[in-house]
Amino acid sequence: MADYLLESLGLLLRWLHIVAAIAWIGESFYFVMLDRSLKPAADGDAAIAGEQWSVHGGGFYRKQKLVGAPAQMPADLHWSKWKAYTTWLSGFALLSLLYLSSPQMYLVDPGVNALGSDQAVLAAIALMVLAWLGYDLLCRLCGFREGLLGALVALWVIGLCLACTGLFAGRAAYLLVGAALGTIMAANVFFVIIPGQRRMVAALGRGEAVDPVPGLRGKQRSVHNTYFTLPVVFAMLSVHYATAYAHPHNAWVLILFMAAAALIRQFFVVWHSGKRAWGLLGVGSAILLATFAWLAPTRNATSAVTPNSAVAAPMHATELPAADTAEIQKIMKLHCTACHSAQPSLMASAPKDLRLDEAQQIERHAALIRRQVVDLRIMPPGNITSLSEAERLQIARWADTLAVDPAFK
Known part of the structure; x- marks a missing residue:
């Protein structure tokens, strides 16, 4: 029952996190679009910095941006904050429920680092805090020198990618990079954007002149957030793409995907200004295609694993031990059925409903088992059940033989 409740809580948190x-x-993208696409006021009103007419849902809308502050503050003023806070809080709760509560399974990879469970949890939390502090320091030191700041922030993100993939298991590393950038985005809202707006509103309420600097800082951080958005989304989704995070150069795979995402986001930002920077889209797309080509699996005739494996251990086919399905089933029972079975002991239900406690199911998923266990080496997670190299090689030989001769059992 406890496993069921935790799994149900995880589903609810995922749902909340995605919706938030x-x-x-959506709101962030909308305001970037609005700000970039404003045109001079049709009536020539000098108090209007720009306006946009649009039609949606059967109605016409006229949005206007003021040059300064309104002469009288409206009673009902919309603040864009709770969506950001809810996204971060639900994301951190989900991270804690899944990854931080089971570090030996998700955070630690003996082939990557020698962190203990407690050390891995502390390092993951410290990473998110330090990601924000380092970024915020760069912004304060550089001020409004946008070119320099942009270059330094890009280097900071590259450093986060390298640090995470050097400290944590690949899947957790990608997720934690996304969490670190998400923390920066939410902290921008909480510590910079909203406080700056509150100071502006308070000054208006006192009848004082508004200091423009908080507004400029808020807009700067808001612009940064829009460029972080697509890289963060990729980092979160990539936990379902083992080919990327299991690659021996997974840090640079992540960096390339994030660079492509930022370029594509810039294409749309420029589009909203009425320009068509097709070069940005072309370069971003080229980076994506080149990265996918780099990730494409290869397997030579004498190797038990792909060259992309993080711990490739070439072995000639004649050196591989023979194995039949009955032997593989024993390996599955020892190392895999705690999760992948009709009644798993480590969780409420088998992930992806993949059950490896029956010979027929094992044979049906032979290619998947080989790829996950031998080629990508992501199963068992963190090698928590200590699957040996000899056992991996048995699985490789069995799966390859079964693929060539389906009658082989």
């Missing part, structure tokens, strides 16, 4: 993120990102 959609709302936050």
